[in-house]
Every structure is written in C-alpha cells, then in structure tokens.
Amino acid sequence: MEFQNILVKIEDGVGVVTLNRPKALNALNNELLTELIHVLEDWDRGNEVRCIVITGSDRAFAAGADIKEMAPQSYMDMYKANFFAQANDRISAIRKPIVAAVAGYALGGGCELAMLCDFIIAADSAKFGQPEINLGVMPGIGGTQRLTRYVGKSKAMEMCLIGRNMDVAEAERAGLVSRVVPAAELMNETMKAARTIAERSVPIAMMTKEAVNRAYETTLAEGVRFERRVFHAMFATHDQKEGMAAFGEKRKPAFEDK
Ligand code: DAK
Numbered sequence: 001m002e003f004q005n006i007l008v009k010i011e012d013g014v015g016v017v018t019l020n021r022p023k024a025l026n027a028l029n030n031e032l033l034t035e036l037i038h039v040l041e042d043w044d045r046g047n048e049v050r051c052i053v054i055t056g057s058d059r060a061f062a063a064g065a066d067i068k069e070m071a072p073q074s075y076m077d078m079y080k081a082n083f084f085a086q087a088n089d090r091i092s093a094i095r096k097p098i099v100a101a102v103a104g105y106a107l108g109g110g111c112e113l114a115m116l117c118d119f120i121i122a123a124d125s126a127k128f129g130q131p132e133i134n135l136g137v138m139p140g141i142g143g144t145q146r147l148t149r150y151v152g153k154s155k156a157m158e159m160c161l162i163g164r165n166m167d168v169a170e171a172e173r174a175g176l177v178s179r180v181v182p183a184a185e186l187m188n189e190t191m192k193a194a195r196t197i198a199e200r201s202v203p204i205a206m207m208t209k210e211a212v213n214r215a216y217e218t219t220l221a222e223g224v225r226f227e228r229r230v231f232h233a234m235f236a237t238h239d240q241k242e243g244m245a246a247f248g249e250k251r252k253p254a255f256e257d258k
Helices: 030-045 075-081 085-092 109-116 131-135 143-151 153-162 168-174 183-199 202-214 220-236 238-248
Strands: 006-011 014-019 051-055 060-062 098-102 105-107 119-123 127-129 179-181
Touching: 006 030, 014 030, 014 183, 030 051, 030 085, 051 183, 060 098, 060 109, 085 109, 098 109, 098 183, 105 109, 109 127, 109 143, 119 168, 119 183, 131 153, 143 153, 168 179, 179 183, 202 220, 202 238, 220 238
Parallel strands: 014 051, 051 098, 060 105, 098 119, 105 127, 119 179
Antiparallel strands: 006 014
C-alpha cells in the first residue's frame, strides 16, 4: 500500500509512523486513519517490528479529527459509516506495545489517538485538549472515557466541557503522560524507550500489555486473578527460562520470542 498521509520506517525492530499532513496540522481524516490502521495491523502480524512509535511534527501530533471532512456529514452518514469505530476498535486491538511521541498540539482526536497508545512521552511543547465542545460536538474516539481514566473526573469534565488545553506540566502531574522531555530530545528519548522494549521478548511484552489493559476493564480481584494466570503461563515459555538463567549467569539474556 502506498501512503499519502503517513511516513513509515523500521529501525532496530521499532516501527515508526509519522503522521504527515502538515498543512492541516495532521488532522485525522479517513484516508490517514485507514493508512495508519493498515500499517499498525501489518506490523502487529509480522515479526520484523517489535515495538511501535506513533509521532507527528514539532507543531502538531494531530490537531483533531478533520473538521472539514466531518462538517457536511449527516446523522445517517455518521451512523452508516460507524464513524471512528474502526479507529477505536482496531487500534486498541493492536497487541504489540505502542508509544506515542507527542510534540505540539494533541487535540480532540489527536489527544484520543495518543491515549489509544500504551504510554505517552511528551515534548515540553505539547498541549493536550478535547475542544470538541467548541464545535458543537463531543469527543468521539473514546475521549470522554479514556481521559477520565487517565486524569480523573474533575479534570476530564473541565477539559471536555470548557475545551481547556493542558500544558505538559499539568499533563505529567495528572498522569496523562509518562514523562516530559525537551522538544529537541523527543525522538531520541522515545526511540531509546522503544528500542529497550524491542530488545525484550515480544510475546512477554504483549502479555504484559494485555494484563495492564485489563485493569481498565474489570474489578481489582478479577484483574489480579488474570495477572496471576498469565504470570503462571509465562513459565511455559523459553524466554522465562532464558531470562532467569541469564540473571544467574550474569549475562545478557538472548530472548527468542518463544
Ligand atoms: N481539522 C481540519 N483542519 C485543521 C484542523 C482540524 N482539526 N486543525 C487545524 N486545521 C487546519 C486549519 O484549518 C489550517 O488550514 P488552512 O486554513 O491553512 O487551510 C491549518 O490546519 C493550520 O491551522 P491554523 O491556521 O488554525 O493554525 P494555528 O496555529 O492558528 O492554530 C490550532 C492551531 C490547533 C489551535 C487550531 O488549528 C485549531 O483550533 N484547530 C482545531 C482543533 C480542534 O477543534 N480539534 C478537535 C476537532 S474535532 C465523533 C464525535 C466527535 C469527533 C469525532 C467523532 N463521533 C461521535 C464518532 C470529533 C473529533 C475532533 O477531533
């Protein structure tokens, strides 16, 4: 597939997708989302990519869903197309770890896309917000749900009802981003984190991701039971034997993804 709206590269087992609609501040139109989903699913199925990074430009990770594309749609258009269901369902079904590297605006669907990733590393220039209320709509790719889980009800309500953006200091304090780095270091720091993940066992990372995500979907008791079962299952893998043997032998483990 030829891509018109994203750039892709693979480096040291890390697949990097750069959103690339600079004239529209990477607004998420249908074509861009189709390309993004295509490449994510392709990398998730194959063996070459072990960890994924999604990023944008210095000015914008993504300034939201494409308002110009949405504006003329009717209720029936939206309903029949099941608008944004694909983006939410298929990106959240990716099993390999995804890191968002966010600089500049991450607004509306851009903020929601960052939250669909497993964690967010933010440049000190990043701004997060759900300004849909200013357009007479509300978040539609999980913003009301994921933002609330990340930052709690009070901040989520304020952001969704007023459309106020958060700067990175507030986003880090509130737990929306895992850490903040100088803008010039964003990709270096993100690639360092992604390479570290890529050096580990892919299936163990996938199981770990699944277990952490379970925390959002079930009770504490069920989540801990799920974690314990998966933990037990890891003792059937080569990579557990290798990881623990390497520790005892004071050497670097050679994981084989099995
Ligand atoms: N869509 C389309 N184009 C956009 C855009 C967007 N979201 N954001 C920016 N652009 C375009 C601008 O129109 C402009 O294009 P030209 O006029 O040059 O052709 C270009 O990018 C540069 O933008 P500005 O000239 O405005 O740049 P500034 O630096 O002055 O301002 C800004 C940057 C990010 C503050 C501003 O562009 C802005 O406020 N953008 C809109 C942010 C926003 O409102 N995002 C939320 C979009 S709505 C659903 C329900 C709802 C939704 C989805 C699903 N369902 C129920 C399923 C809604 C989702 C959204 O994300």
